[in-house]
Amino acid sequence: MAEDDDDTATAAPLQKRVLSRSHGSRAISGRLHDLPPVPSRIVRDSGPPSDLDxxxxxxxxxxxxxxxxxxGKGVSSALALSNAITNLAASIFGEQRRLEPMSADRRARWNKEIDWLLSVTDHIVEFAPSQQVSEDGTNMEVMGTQQRGDLLVNIPALRKLDAMLLEYLDSFHEAQEFWYVAKDADGGEDDDSCDKWWIPTARVPDEGLSDASKKFLQHQKELVGQVLKAAIAINADVITEMEIPEEYIESLPKNGRSILGDSMYRIITGDIFDPNELLNSVDLSTEHKIVDLKDQIEASVVIWQRKICNKLSWGSGVSLEKREEFEERAQTTLLILKHKFPGIPQSTLDISKIQHNKDVGFAILESYSRTLESLAFAVLSRIEDVLHADAVARDPKRTKSRRTSLESPLLDATAEAETAHHSTVHWQDQDLEDGERHPQAAEDNGGKLKRVHRVATKKFLHSQKIDVASGLRSFTHR
Structure with missing residues (x-):
């Protein structure tokens, strides 16, 4: 008993020594069983990480x-979210090189992770008046919170465009008359000058596609083209609403003439203005030259807007109305350029706005619409590849090289820009779901997105109204 008491008396001091920092290294070797269990942080050995992880x-x-x-040297929350959506889309849609449905695992990952990132917008709110009835029946107006207006309108619109694009890809699940071969395979491209070596080559039968298959592809091309226009409109509106960084403004010269050059400046400031004349006067043969022209026009627009707002001197005999007219002409030319070449990279002004933007809502809208725009343009390009292969099969005299033109023939840029400022574009959806699955029945019943009249309106953010009963979708364009 005495010996047991002695052991008990010495156990407590020893435990203190084990847990102390000065003596722990000497006591651990003999008393490991006295230490409290250390929780393990590695819990993924049993299987893949869970959605929560x-x-x-x-x-x-x-x-x-x-x-x-x-x-604390990281980027802002807005830029981090923008990069997250961009990287997610690149990892998911970067493998979409053919006209085929997305794999189930990639589609599930996209829907799951984009929902996580878009959930941030549910908590971006603003105060709005609402009616509240008290216990005695008195109506009171109180201030409540609701999702910010631009997010409330544009997030559902983008989700709808997202679902439509995935459904259009699902329409190619059945056996098609075209197939793909690798670039180095027998019967591949005869022209080695194509720089898109990672994209497989579309092949069709020797006699070309059947009328039904060609009609189906044309129908899908129209649908995807309308989604592309809507995504471009949303992205352009969001970028326009972003503040111009001071770093970009400080890098600009004092006048727009030095940026545009004498020839383009004379065309814009002439008595009669034709935007096509301006675009035809410059070389737009390469992507680099198109981006350079876009940078020049955007820089001149920023300079002229600042002069109008700050009432700075422009030149002798140039009235305020003339200044606004010149600025609007440059904006119209810029819009035509964006619609005519939808696949070109972002301009210097766009990149500067995205990098210095602090508004999380704008960052999510811009990156989400940009990823959908890229996916729609990729799907549209794959459809045009098949149609080009069909044209080559029907007319052997045509070149067998892949199309190298940057211009999208689907987009009527001039018609889009005639009333682009202060205008509204409406899209009518009649029996859309049936039309997406059965294009032939859709055309017979009018079940596709149809263009209707434009209505003049004020300048505000791109919006969408969905009427479940009538299926009317209204996109407002700046």
Whole structure:
């Protein structure tokens, strides 16, 4: 008993020594069983990470601003979210090189992770008046919170465009008359000058596609083209609403003439203005030259807008109305350029706005619409590849090289820009779901998106109204 008491008396001091920092290293070797169990942080050995673990990891990176060191040197929350959506779309849609449905796992991952990132917009709110009835029956107007107006309108519109694009890809699940071959395979491209070596080549039968198959592809091309226009409109409106960074303004010269050059400046400021004349006067043969022209016009627009707002001197005999007219002409030319070449990279002004933007709502809208625009343009290009292969099969005299033109023939840029400012574009959807699955029945019943009249309106953000009963979708364009 005495010996047991002695052991008990010495056990407590020994436990203190084990837990102390100064003596722990000497006592651990003999008393490991006395230490409290250390919780293990590695819980993924039993299987793949759960959705909760993935969501924690994703939002942890967002909170850290992509700076894993935790020193606070990361990017802003807006830019982190924009990069997250862009990287997610690149990993999902980067493999979409053919006209075929998305795999189930990639589609499930896209829907799941984009929902996580878009859930941030549910908590971006603004105050709005609402009616409240008290216990005695008195109506009172109180201020409540609701989702911010631009997000409330545009997030459902983008989700609808997202679902429509995926459904259009699903329409190619059945056996088609075209197939794909690798670039280095027998019967591949005869022209090695094509730089898109990673895209397989579309092939059709020697006699070409049947009338039904060609009609189906034309129908899908129209539908995807309308989605592309809507995504371009939303993205352009959001970028326009972003503030112009001071860093970009400081890099500009004092006048727009030095940026545009004498020839383009004379065309814009002439008595009679034709935007096609301006575009035909410059070389637009390469993507680099198109982006350079876009940079020049956008820089001149910014300079002229600042002169109008600050009432700075322009030149002798140039009235305020003339200044606004010149600025609107440049805007019209810029809009035609964007619609005529929808696949070109972003301009210097767009990149500067996205990098310095602090508005999380704008960042999510811009990146989401940009990814959908890229996907729609990719699907449209794949459809045109098949139609081009059909044209080559029907007319052997045509070149067998892949189309190298940057211009999209689907988009009527001039008609789009004639009333682009202060105008509304409406899209009518009649029996859309049946039309998407059965294009032949859709054309017989008018079940496709149809263009209707334009209505003059004020300048405000791109919006969409969906009437479940009538199926009317209204897109408002700046």
């Amino acid at each position: 993935l969501m924690k990891e994703k939002f942890t990176k967002l909170l850290l601003g992509e700076d894993m060191s935790g020193t």
